[in-house]
Amino acid sequence: MSKQKPSLPKGTRDFGPAVMTKRYFILDTIKKVYQKYGYAPIETPAMENLSVLQGKYGDEGDQLLFKILNSGDFLSKSTEQGLKSSKELLPAISEKGLRYDLTVPFARFVVMHQHELTFPFKRYQIQPVWRADRPQKGRYREFYQCDADAIGTNSLLCEAEIVLMIQEVFQNLQQTKPDTLDYAIKINNRKVLSGIVEVIGASGKETDFAVAIDKLDKIGEEKVKEELAERGFSAASLEKITPLFSLKGDNFEQITHLKAFLKDSEIGSKGIAELEEVFSILQGLGADVPQLELDVTLARGLSYYTGAIFEVKPKNVEMGSISGGGRYDGLTDNFGLPDVSGVGISFGVDRIYDVLEELDLFPDAHQESTQVLIVAFDQESWNYSLRVLNSLRVNNIKSELYPEPVKLKKQMKYGNDKNIPFVIVVGSEETKSGLLTFKDMAEGSQDNLSISEILNRLK
């Protein structure tokens, strides 16, 4: 076997201990909030049958699915059948794919387990997903999604609670320095967008409208209008939208303006009513959410949203959306379970990681790691140290004994590199007297103490 350089597939990453500690901090924070609001964990397989995945994300999405080659001699089968194009070939050689998101597998899960589940069903799911996208900074081919969805209820309490969960997650992520991150929880409603399209006389072009208007903060009003024109919106339509670009005032003032704008659209008015109810439920919950901003230009590309749409955008860090979600009707229709509405939220761990790193918001890693390292001079002291190690662990102190009594310098360096705050030195003097050398690595100071005195110091 010839030597080869190890390598990783494009767009995938290893995570070392330092990074994992920080990632767990984010994941644990999100998990705790989900649990607090009554969401229960599930997991689904990394791979799904392609029939489950295909056709759910649009043509672009289908392109980005990772397909898994069938086992066995699939080639002869396909040549026998004389398949020519890759489009014909694909079903013959691949019937499984890696999941593209957590929402579609969840819909499949709900349909398959509908008779075991109690509705409304609230689940959270934290697992990696895969996309055959071209990688860029903050965009990978393998990344984690942290989803929570409530399915089987139309209640807007879910929407209100999503807002609260977002607020709570970001509050808890900033324990070390509260309010360092300035961010907006943007909310809109697909029905409002449909209403707008209807009022300006462009019914049926909801998706085109959503894709174009979603770029407003990136490319500006003029470019959005150009793109809308390219997508077949008439000059008269564009004229009518213009006031919406300069919608001013707080959430309630905006709602007042929109109500007037959409008064002739049934669906638009329904969207407004839903937004009002979310605000009203939040008020009833006694919630103060200054970050919540109504934004009629928020669209989100995903076409399956039908009601509320959410997005979280950092304001004092250069970064795209770090969280998003919304309500969708009929996601389970495809799998034969109609009339089930769901609403969900997803946090983007990788981007949140970058934001926290930039604002230096990660807590000190010290509490997570080993608190005490025991180092021994010789074999006899090492044997004695086993007892010391045991007493530390019995008292729930994260501790380790250097596995061999090698040169002290090497053992000390190990403790130093691992950022272990305390070291107990055991040699012939210590085993004789029973007083151990207890060293504070940060101070550089050390005292001779009994085990019980050491335990007191560490508590």
Add this chain to the structure above:
RNA sequence: GUGGAUGUAGCUCAGUUGGUUAGAGUAUCGGUUUGUGGUACCGAGGGUCGCCGGUUCGAGCCCGGUCUUCCACCCCA
């Protein structure tokens, strides 16, 4: 998927118009120090110059292809 940049030691980077044995900082290992890490001083190891091919007497440097990473689109977390 389209267009553009990038790649030299584990990491960050030098490397002259193409010319002998490719360097530095940092990290690693050893020593100064056989009862002490983080600072200091001394020394050592570590490279198929991303990979494959071409031009040339001669390529880290020029040309083509390929892969990686990054940037802008498309789309998205």
